[in-house]
Structure formats: structure tokens, C-alpha cells
Amino acid sequence: DTEVTQTPKHLVMGMTNKKSLKCEQHMGHRAMYWYKQKAKKPPELMFVYSYEKLSINESVPSRFSPECPNSSLLNLHLHALQPEDSALYLCASSQDRSYEQYFGPGTRLTVT
């Protein structure tokens, strides 16, 4: 099973809301990733977790807060977002860093 699941599929939130995105994999992968993708652009890396510890933070604004509660689960907490944060948020996992990455279907986020 090479499946990465993401919930919710769609999310609409106001600029004062707090929401969370969830990502889950049961492949025993030890690296997990958050990407942001704007329309007609390639994915941009936001965060990398390796063995449940934050490995890479690509200078993402603090209104995005990642969390890795266990080896199968990755959350992205959202607070005080801006309309320009509207995008497709993709989660990925790999056996370890630099191995083949498997992506989830994404969460389409709209900030109003």
C-alpha cells in the first residue's frame, strides 16, 4: 500500500480562523513533507520531518505550524492566514530522507 491520505479535501477559512490539515501514512515511512502548490506552478517545499523531528523549515511564516505527533501522522496548523495563502497543500512521505516520495491528494485551501 503506497497511500498517503489527507483531510480535509477542501477547506475555506477566514483570516481570523484557526484550522488544521491532517496527513497520514501507514507505509512505515520515517520522513514526511509539507508542500504548497499555487496554480500552474510546481510544488514548493515547506517543511520536512525526519524520525518525527523537524529537519527542514524553508523559512515558512509562523502562521503555519507543523506538528508530527507520531511516525504515521503529520499535521499543519493554520492561524491568521492571508488570502495569498490560498493554494493546494500537499503532503508526502518517503522511507527515509532522499528516498522516493509518495504524495497525498492534497487539501485545497481557500482563505477569504
Place this chain on the structure above:
Amino acid sequence: KQEVTQIPAALSVPEGENLVLNCSFTDSAIYNLQWFRQDPGKGLTSLLLIQSSQREQTSGRLNASLDKSSGRSTLYIAASQPGDSATYLCAVNFGNEKLTFGTGTRLTIIP
């Protein structure tokens, strides 16, 4: 700066034809290269992974090649079908644990 380029940005091909998608990268010291397809509004589907030590990988009608010395990879699709229509992304791991993506080629197979 490590960059990945995909040209053309869009390609239309009649059904049944064989086609080649191109990917070029600026640094030959790569760890691996991965080809993905993405349908509109969807996530990425991994097609093939080529390790630095490999020259090519095959999966069904797909064949990916890697030439590090020239900084190029190609994705060959045989006997194209309308279901192959999608955006194809090339992503390179330059050994820094991150994938650097190309801007993609939007492929349309004409029935």
C-alpha cells in the same frame, strides 16, 4: 544555483504516437531524479525514480533515462493514450534531502 528546467511547457500529440518529455538540471551531482504526473487539482503520482548510479528505469509504457554528464533526463511514453493527458513534473534531489521541481510539461493526447 541548482535549477531544473522542463521544455516545452505544453505539448499536444495525436493518440498512438510515441513521445519524449525533457528535463534538464544545472548540477550533475545529483542523488536521484523522480518523474511525476499530476492531473488537474490532484496530488502527484510517482511514475519512476532513477538513482544517480542508474542510466534508465522502465515501467510499462514508460521509460526514463538519466545522463548526469549532460544534465538531462528524458521520459519516453510509448503508444500514447488519452488517459496520459496530464502535467508531467521532473524533480531532482541534489543530495540536500529536498526535491527541486521543474515547472512541468502539460501533455495533451488528441483522440
